[in-house]
Amino acid sequence: MEEVCLNSEPVFDEGDEYDVEVDCTLVEHDDETGETQSKKEPPSPTVGLEFDSFDEAYDFYNMYAKQQGFGIRVSNSWFRSKKKERYRAKLSCSSAGFKKKSEANNPRPETRTGCPAMIVIRLVDSKRWRIVEVELEHNHQVSPQIKRFYKSHKKMILAAKKAQPSPEPVTEVHTIKLYRTAVLEADHTGYSNFNEGINPVDNSKHLELKEGDAHAVYNYFCRMKLTNPNFFYLFDLDDDGRLRNVFWADARSRAAYGYFCDTVAIDTTCLANKYEIPLISFVGMNQHGQSVLLGCGFLGHESVEYFVWILRAWLKCMLGCPPQVIITDQCKPLQTAVCEVFPNARHCYCMWYIMQRVPEKLGGLKGYEAIKRQLNKAVYGSLKIAEFETSWADMIKQHRLGDNKWLHTLYEDRQMWIPVYLKDTFFAGMIPIRENEGLNAFFEGYVHKHTSFKEFVDKYDLALHRKHLKEAMADLESRNSSFEMKTRCNFEVQVSKVYTKEIFKRFQSEVEGMYSCFNTRQVNVNGPIITYIVKERVEVEGNEKEVKYYEVLYETTQADIRCICSLFNYKGYLCRHALNVLNYNGVEEIPSRYILQRWSKDFKCRYLLDNKSGNIDVYNPMHGYNHLHKCALPIVEEGAQSQEHYKIALQELEELLNKFNNVANDFV
Secondary structure, eight states: OEEEEEOSSOOOOSSOOOOBOOOOOOBEEOTTTOOEEOOOOOOOOOTTOEESSHHHHHHHHHHHHHHHTOOEEEEEEEEETTTTEEEEEEEEETTOSOOOOOOSSSOOOOOOOOOOOEEEEEEETTTEEEEEEEEOOOSSOOOTTSOOBOHHHHHHHHHHHHHOSSSOOOBOOEEEEEBOOSBEEEOTTSOEEEOSSSOOOOOSOOOOOOTTHHHHHHHHHHHHHHHOTTOEEEEEEOTTSOEEEEEEEOHHHHHHHHHSOSEEEEEOHHHHTTOSSOEEEEEEEOTTSOEEEEEEEEESSOSHHHHHHHHHHHHHHTTTOOOSEEEEOSOHHHHHHHHHHOTTSEEEEOHHHHHHTHHHHHTTSTTHHHHHHHHHHHHHHOSSHHHHHHHHHHHHHHTTOTTOHHHHHHHHTGGGTOGGGOTTSOOTTOSOOSTTOOOOOTTBTTBOTTOOHHHHHHHHHHHHHHHHHHHHHHHHHHHHOOOOOOSOOHHHHHHHTTBOHHHHHHHHHHHHHGGGEEEEEEEEEETTEEEEEEEEEEEEGGGEEEEEEEEEEEETTTTEEEETTOHHHHHSSOOHHHHHHHHHTTOOSOOGGGSOGGGBTTHHHHHHHHSOGGGOOTTOHHHHHHHHHHHHHHHHHHHTSOHHHHHHHHHHHHHHHHHHHHHHHHTO
16 A cells, blocks of 8 residues: 545535646645645556545646646546435546536637546445546646646645734645455456456565656556556555566467467576566467467566466456467476466477577587587487486486486476477477477567667567467468478368368478388287387488388277377377378378368467357456457458459448347447
C-alpha cells in the first residue's frame, strides 16, 4: 500500500465547467514533519487501484490531472434507485464531450474537444472505490508547464485555504490511502481487474525500472486494451506499489495457443545472459515450422516463487489449459516451478542451449577438441541408451573428467535433455536433434544486452508485425504455389497436397534420403510385428561416410511403423528409414495418422471444424469471447488472401452484423 499526498476535501459538481486563469504557485510540505518537499508526481491512474471513498478517488485523479495540465469533472454517475446511493462514476477531462448549442445572441465559444481521457470508478463490496477503466490519451495538447488552473484545481486551492487557520502558505496536505492488490486478473474484455486466483509473491525483489520505463510499459498496455480487446495482462506489485512481475499476451497469442498447445518452449535467454530487461517468452511452433509467441513477461527475481507466479499467470491467460510438453533452459528454480504449476506435463531441457555452453565450460581443458567430438557423438549419435552410456563413460574415463561438476550435472539430468531418453515425447520440431541444427530466440535481433524496457516496448510491435507478415506470406505461398517434385516417389506427391511449403521441403529431404538407404532386410517376426534393419550411409566429421544400422518395427495389420531414430516424435513426419520399409512392403500411401494435420495448409480452418463449441461454457463471457475470436481469426486471414476473398468476407460480416441488430431490435 502506498500513500500519496493530495488536496483536502474536494468541491465538485457534475455540470459544465469553465477554465479559470490563475497565476499561482503551490508549495507542498510533509504531512508529519512540516518540512518543505519538492513536488512528487502521483502515480498514473491504473485499472485496479482502490480508494477508501469516492472523494479520495476524485482527489487522486484531480491531483494527477493538475500535474499533467488538464482539469476534470464528474461526467456521469450511476445511482441505485432505492437508496439513491452512487455506485459508479465516470471522471472525465474537462474537455470531454461538447456543450449544448446555445440560442443566446452571444454564446460562449466551444472550448471542449470531445476528449476521451477519463477513468471509471466503481463501488466494490460496499466499501472501496476501484478504478475499472482508464484512458490516458487526450485529443488536445496538455502541458504541466502552462500556468493555468482549471475549475477543479481552483477548488483545491480554495479548500486548502479554508482549512488553514493562520495566514501560512497554502499547503497540499490531505493524505489518501491507495490500495493495490498483489495480483491483477483480466476479465473477458481483456481489461485487468484486481482479484484472487494467484498467490502474491512475498519478496522484496522488484523490477529495476529506469526513468520513463514504467510509463512506456503502462501506456503500451492502455493502448493495447483499446485496440486489442482480447489483450490480457497481469501485474504483481509489492505492498509499496513497486512492480515485481509483469505478464501479458495479445489476442493473436491467445488464439495461437489454441492451435499449437502441444509443445511450448519457455525462453529465458535474457535472464541467463543477464540482459537489462528480464524478459521471459512463451513460444510455440506454427504450421510452417515458425516460432509463434504465446505470451511474454518481465521477471523481477530468478526464484521459484517468482517463476511460479508468472507460470500461473500464463496458465490463467490460457484458460487453465496446460501444454503437453514444456521445454526450458537448465534452470533449477524454473524446473521446480514447472513441476508445481504443470505437474502432468513432460518437462525437458533444450539440448541446443546446453551444447552452446560447451566452449565456455570445457574450452579450457586439455584435449578440448577431442572431448567435444566424443561429447557430440554421445549426444547426437546414440540410437540406444546403452550406446549413450558407453560413449559417455569412455569420454569421462579417457579424458579424466570424473571431477568436472558441469559434466556431472549434465549426466545427472540426462533423462531431461539427451535425445535417446526422449523418444516417446512429441516435440513438434522444437528441439534440434542434429549437430548442424540451431535455434533462434523469438526476439533475436530486437533485444540486446542493454535494451531498456522502453526500447523493448517500442520494438515489440515491430517484431510481432514482421512475424505475422512472415506467417501470412508463408500461408500465401503454401496455397498458391505448386511444389517442385524431386523424386518419383508417390509419398512425395501425396504429402505435397497437404503440407505447408516449409514442412513439405523438410519431409522432401527424407524422401530424397531414402536413396542413401540400402539393404533393407527382415530380421525378426513376432506375430504381425516384423523387425527390419535399414542401413544408411551417413556423413561424419571430415566429409567421411560411415554405415549406420536403423531398426524399424512394422505392424502389418494396422500398418503401424516405428523407427529407432524416432524422427516422427521429434519432428512430426516420418523418417527415410520408415519410408523405406513402407515402400519395401508395397505400401503406396503413408497411413493418415502419420500425416499430422498441424502441418497442413488449412490447419486452422480444419481445427475449428473438428473442435466446435460443444465444450465451451457459453455462460462464461471470457470463454465465449476467446472461442469466437479464435473462430474469427481464420476468416480474417482468409479474407486477406485476395480482393475476391476480401469482398466476400466483408459482405458476410456486414450481413452478420445486420442479423445481430435485428435480434437486438426484437427485444426492444
